[in-house]
Amino acid sequence: MVHYHGTPITPDEVISKALRGAHFCISFNRPDQLVLVTENASSWCGDNGAFHFWKAGIKMDSWQPFYDWAYEASFFPNCDFVFIPDVIDGDEDANDALLAEWPMDFHYGFGVPVWHLHESLERLDRLVTRYPRVALGSSGVYAQIGTQAWDRRMHEAWEVICDERKRPRTKIHGLRMLDPDIVRAFPFASCDSCNIALNIGKDCRWKGTYQPVSKQGRAAAMREIIEHALPPVTYKKRDLAILSDERLF
Numbered sequence: 543m544v545h546y547h548g549t550p551i552t553p554d555e556v557i558s559k560a561l562r563g564a565h566f567c568i569s570f571n572r573p574d575q576l577v578l579v580t581e582n583a584s585s586w587c588g589d590n591g592a593f594h595f596w597k598a599g600i601k602m603d604s605w606q607p608f609y610d611w612a613y614e615a616s617f618f619p620n621c622d623f624v625f626i627p628d629v630i631d632g633d634e635d636a637n638d639a640l641l642a643e644w645p646m647d648f649h650y651g652f653g654v655p656v657w658h659l660h661e662s663l664e665r666l667d668r669l670v671t672r673y674p675r676v677a678l679g680s681s682g683v684y685a686q687i688g689t690q691a692w693d694r695r696m697h698e699a700w701e702v703i704c705d706e707r708k709r710p711r712t713k714i715h716g717l718r719m720l721d722p723d724i725v726r727a728f729p730f731a732s733c734d735s736c737n738i739a740l741n742i743g744k745d746c747r748w749k750g751t752y753q754p755v756s757k758q759g760r761a762a763a764m765r766e767i768i769e770h771a772l773p774p775v776t777y778k779k780r781d782l783a784i785l786s787d788e789r790l791f
Contacts, residue, residue: 544622545720545769546587548736549575553757556742558582560761564769567734569594570608580618587734588615588624592656593679593717596630609645616652623675625717628656630681634665651675654715659684659695663702670703670712675731677715687718700728700777708776722771727780730773738764 546567551557557566557575562582568575571591579586590608595601605627612624626644629636637658644653651674657666660682669676678699684692703710713731716724720735741747742760754760 546734
């Protein structure tokens with residue numbers, strides 16, 4: 543599985559030293575470290591920024607600037623894919639329209655569609671059948687990752703994703719799902735999160751005599767824990783421990 547760490551991560555030395563050779567996720571709305579990441583990453587993926595725009599209450603009238611950015615990204619040899627624009631709390635017609643709008647200039651599989659947990663399982667089945675990789679995004683009543691409702695919905699989704707032998711019918715990416723407990727629960731091909739970017743600067747989260755003090759040390763410690771978690775090869779229904787806001791990850 544590929545663990546993509548969300549950027550920006552500061553200071554820059556964290557990426558060039560503690561995280562050199564890792565995998566990253568760069569957002570269209572925060573491309574500050576694009577050059578730094580491409581020079582130090584094993585690979586990276588491009589986020590369309592929809593989550594940021596949704597949280598900020600910004601409605602995108604045109605995604606052409608992102609299409610142009612994604613086109614340039616497609617020429618980087620270590621860019622794996624980008625996420626096709628989506629409306630996080632939108633209806634299925636709106637999101638299907640964005641799939642239809644996706645430019646044909648890109649090679650097959652470079653654009654990854656997002657299925658939102660509040661959408662129908664029928665749409666998920668269509669995407670899994672059609673695309674070589676599909677991303678799962680938490681939204682609607684399932685926006686809070688780790689709740690009982692979210693856990694039940696994830697299991698419903700994986701029943702659709704997998705074949706009769708419980709093998710994923712396509713590669714699945716988990717958006718904001720790099721928590722080790724989540725990774726170990728489902729057969730993901732990749733996941734991303736901003737865990738490192740968000741937590742290495744929070745001194746209150748790092749306590750005890752042997753806790754790393756520098757941001758580089760903290761990033762290295764988190765990277766080891768996050769990337770040590772690997773998913774199962776096949777899907778097996780099990781209860782996922784409800785995640786607490788107090789968890790580091």
